[in-house]
Amino acid sequence: MDLAKHLSWRYATKRMNGKKVSREKLDSILDAISLSASSVGLQPFTVFVIESEELRKQILPIANNQPQITECSHLLLFAAWDNLTEKRVDEFIARMVEVRGGETESTQRWSSYLKDKAKNTPVEANFNWLARQAYIALGTALVAAAVEQVDATPMEGFNPAALDELLHLKDKGLRSVLLLPLGYRDENNDFLVNKPKVRREKDKLFVEL
Numbered sequence: 789m790d791l792a793k794h795l796s797w798r799y800a801t802k803r804m805n806g807k808k809v810s811r812e813k814l815d816s817i818l819d820a821i822s823l824s825a826s827s828v829g830l831q832p833f834t835v836f837v838i839e840s841e842e843l844r845k846q847i848l849p850i851a852n853n854q855p856q857i858t859e860c861s862h863l864l865l866f867a868a869w870d871n872l873t874e875k876r877v878d879e880f881i882a883r884m885v886e887v888r889g890g891e892t893e894s895t896q897r898w899s900s901y902l903k904d905k906a907k908n909t910p911v912e913a914n915f916n917w918l919a920r921q922a923y924i925a926l927g928t929a930l931v932a933a934a935v936e937q938v939d940a941t942p943m944e945g946f947n948p949a950a951l952d953e954l955l956h957l958k959d960k961g962l963r964s965v966l967l968l969p970l971g972y973r974d975e976n977n978d979f980l981v982n983k984p985k986v987r988r989e990k991d992k993l994f995v996e997l
């Protein structure tokens with residue numbers, strides 16, 4: 789597989805044509821998200837997979853009327869934990885013990901490190917750290933979508949508070965962070981279709997020491 793070729797093919801698609809992404813391709817993108825790295829392995833977010841046209845119509849004005857919201861096949865919403873809590877740490881440790889076997893010194897160390905962080909870090913700082921983990925998963929999703937030849941548009945251009953309200957995310961202890969419409973480019977109407985990528989010169993981007 790030529791990964792660079794896939795990454796050159798992808799772009800932040802501005803118009804989509806409504807064509808449906810198959811369950812198989814969608815699952816492969818979701819699997820990649822699930823396998824993505826996260827700090828401590830917490831995966832402190834929920835990804836909502838929104839196919840409902842009705843719901844996407846309601847989200848449209850909240851996302852600055854960006855047409856991909858209703859033209860896509862599935863809209864992914866990455867919503868991060870609003871805070872780190874003892875309960876969440878306990879659940880994470882329990883899952884680790886379930887998968888890897890009995891408690892060890894290292895699981896106990898992680899547990900107390902995280903509980904200490906939960907208690908002593910301001911909520912907003914904790915949230916910012918947790919939200920950053922969603923960005924890593926977004927990056928992985930973008931690569932997976934490109935490999936599957938599915939178009940995708942990473943989006944911060946929406947009103948998180950309004951989306952949280954629409955989906956009652958506060959009750960779930962979540963805050964919306966990123967949107968990712970998945971679908972297929974509308975070759976006739978997307979002004980970006982054949983535009984070359986703009987990237988900083990490699991000698992500015994990379995420093996070899």
Ligand SMILES: Cc1cc2nc3c(=O)[nH]c(=O)nc-3n(C[C@H](O)[C@H](O)[C@H](O)COP(=O)(O)O)c2cc1C
Pocket residue numbers: 798799800801802854941942943944945946985
């Ligand atoms: C975190 C993030 C937020 C973005 N938000 C939006 C957005 O709201 N709407 C949009 O059309 N593109 C959005 N973009 C797309 C970027 O403008 C695009 O990735 C960048 O210009 C590089 O181009 P390329 O992805 O087509 O290679 C976002 C990208 C990232 C990574």
